[in-house]
Amino acid sequence: MDLDALDRALLRELQTDARRTNRDLAASTGVSPSTSLERVRLLRERGVITGYHAAVDLEAVGRPVQALISVRIRPPARPVIEGFREWAAQLPEVIGLFVTSGAHDFLIHIAVPDVNGVYAFVIDRLTERREVADVQTTLAYEHVRSRHVEPAAERPRDRGRTR
Amino acid sequence: MDLDALDRALLRELQTDARRTNRDLAASTGVSPSTSLERVRLLRERGVITGYHAAVDLEAVGRPVQALISVRIRPPARPVIEGFREWAAQLPEVIGLFVTSGAHDFLIHIAVPDVNGVYAFVIDRLTERREVADVQTTLAYEHVRSRHVEPAAERPRDRGRTR
């Protein structure tokens, strides 16, 4: 999976603003619109770009309080882990979750209207599940997402001309 | 900040696919294109939608290994916290970070090419900073993001007709 300079430029632009017009993309990357369109199509087809999503402000939608819930699952066997993951991932309070190593097996990121929502999530919802052996709650004062992800490996490919 | 059923429907659609055409949005929500366009414009203007971003596959860009690094900062004073946050947020390995309560002050989410990258991040980069008092590393086997965020408060507003 090699990405040349043009691919990386397109990825950077689209991560910053997925609604930029193809013409703008072409202009800022220095290629013709048809080329940038084809490259972006390939990036999607190859699975490099998995989708385009609108980002919403959690405060603006009435869920300003965030928390991280560490959960230990017993037994930590595959069916149990996967079952819990699917169940947790679609709870309305959950906006993300990690399957982790270490003392706990999950780290669940939730956003709720107030601190009571955090408490309710832990003592009402999580306790529904028998496999939950331990829970540890951490408030998140802020969640910063980096602007864009840079590809790591860079073996420059040079097929065709690079006008 | 009240969002009616149409706003919520538009938010749901745009979180799933930010590139859907306005005509499609209008058709699937049952309003005219001019109405959906105006509503989306208002959602952006009010700050409910903060942007549109392409999602990239971390494996496809050569960074398949993820980890969560808990960091304790000393002293946990505002200038120190904010300084560290700004510094950490723009490191290339970092794809997100939380400012947390509890035993640690930060939870840093990184994505790197291999496990050596995790080790290097901790012992090379983090040790550059004097304010880092303690570090704890957790591997993340998987990161699941929920499909979309539902607005919490729903006071139905009913301005104008709702054909």
Next chain:
DNA sequence: GGATCCCGCCGAATGTCGTACGGCGTAACG
């Protein structure tokens, strides 16, 4: 070393779309 193949880039044409604007119906208010 030269001819050939291949692949990616480009430019133009077409159908679709985003966007602004004027009018209207409904609901709320006095």
Next chain:
DNA sequence: CGTTACGCCGTACGACATTCGGCGGGATCC
């Protein structure tokens, strides 16, 4: 019961996405 205001709709225009054929440079093979 008259008035006001707000949001929705339809239309028109300019811009855009998308497709297709052709071209040029690099690599390969003889």
